Amino acid sequence: QVQLVESGGGLVQPGGSLRLSCAASGFTFSSYSMSWYRQAPGKERELVAAITSTGAFTNYADSVKGRFTISRDNAKNTVYLQMNSLKPEDTAVYYCNARPYRGIGSWGQGTQVTVSS
Numbered sequence: 001q002v003q004l005v006e007s008g009g010g011l012v013q014p015g016g017s018l019r020l021s022c023a024a025s026g027f028t029f030s031s032y033s034m035s036w037y038r039q040a041p042g043k044e045r046e047l048v049a050a051i052t053s054t055g056a057f058t059n060y061a062d063s064v065k066g067r068f069t070i071s072r073d074n075a076k077n078t079v080y081l082q083m084n085s086l087k088p089e090d091t092a093v094y095y096c097n098a099r100p101y102r103g104i105g106s107w108g109q110g111t112q113v114t115v116s117s
Contacts, residue, residue, distance in 0.1 A: 001026040002106040004096045009111030012086055020081040022096035033099045034072055034079040038092035086115045
């Protein structure tokens with residue numbers, strides 16, 4: 001029932017920017033914490049950024065602090081990840097995750113981000 005659809009990935013040069021979007025449906029979006037994860041080949045999936053249900057609190061992986069910004073628009077049921085100053089090591093499939101309070105998260109299908117010259 002929970003549906004999460006990521007978009008906005010693509011190929012970008014080092015130093016460039018992308019904005020990822022995750023469109024949510026099938027649940028009460030404003031009651032869920034939202035997160036972005038990424039997974040590179042041969043690596044475990046890792047948390048990139050998270051935002052609480054109201055947007056009052058955010059947290060980021062150390063590797064992206066100062067470069068990435070997570071935000072949400074509860075009126076549009078959408079969470080965003082603005083990615084600036086991209087590096088080759090940011091190359092991964094990026095996944096959206098939705099989690100209710102004290103509950104289990106759900107995943108989107110992922111969107112590929114490739115940072116290469």
